[in-house]
Amino acid sequence: MDYTELFYPARFAVGPGSVAALTEFAQNRELKRGLIVTDRTLRGLPLMERVTAALDGAGVRYEFFDGVIANPSAETADAAAAAFAALNADFIVAVGGGSAADTAKAASLVAANGGSARHYIGVNRSLRPGAPVAAVSTTAGTGAEVTRFFVLTDVDRRGKAIGVDDHCLVALAVSDPLLMTELPADITAATAMDALTHAMEAYCAVTANPFTDGLALKAVGLIDKALPRVMKDPADVAARTDLCWAASLAGYAFSNSGLGLMHSLGFSIENFTGVPHGQAVGMVMPYVLEFNRRAIGERVADLGGVCGLSDHVTLGVRTVRHMSDRLSALPIPSLRETGFAVGDIPALAEMALNDPTLAANPVQPSREELTALIESVYCEELK
């Protein structure tokens, strides 16, 4: 058997004002009681009124679960599922970035299947489709609104616990740039780097296919043009809209293709330093791209091509330089600036070598190669 299956969310609304799609979604499905899964800060922001207004428009009664935290655990999702049961709710509205979406997706499985979110870590552990989830993104990056993954933190083992489940795909994904114009610059930059690395890794993965190639290349080109504009003018709605498209395109792409060493290292750096995911994958991006370029020069050159670079002979090299320059312009710390201890490089390499995302990387690094790569990240020397 050598065929490819693709996964989609059921509905997808993107663009200024698209939060209004919640109204029709609830009406069509005759949903009456919603649990808004979010964090305490977002709950108090004016953007939440746009979400509740859309629910009011459908006559939905709602309550809040505002216990979402950065790097949520299974306990976070279980608490959301308990709130869902207490409300006797019939759907979840996740409002936030990846943490809110992941909490909601795991909670939806618990709501429909019982037990704890811990039981759904692994591949397709649930028997029944989760409770319906509408995911309203307040960042453009994670792609969690369109993937069949949820990432929780395993508090005991100091690592990530990942669920892959066909039953946790969100029923409606909303990406409304009007909810993102107040986003702080560091979060805009980090989440965009997350989306960019999703697209790059999906395109370079050994599991890439024509469907994901198209999505990934389009996402890279959109981010390359839109991100500098948004960093200059956070209220540039047209550029924010392009980032919304790109984040979801990249989410579709890696969900149906794979990731790679940027994420193997990024997840491991998060564990060591506690920096946000987008910063962790961003700070290693050009170094991994250079490492992979030696094996898949043409693919890396393609990434530069969609950024408007030309001159095919040196395009791969110039693509790495271009991405490095892009990163330097962003408020993203270097590995050294995170406080990472140089003596931890061997342990970081070991953790990254054991990360499951490494399997799809186009080159499998030896321990020595990976250690040298991390040293170049630490010294900020592209070799």
Ligand SMILES: [Fe+2]
């Ligand atoms: Fe990511």
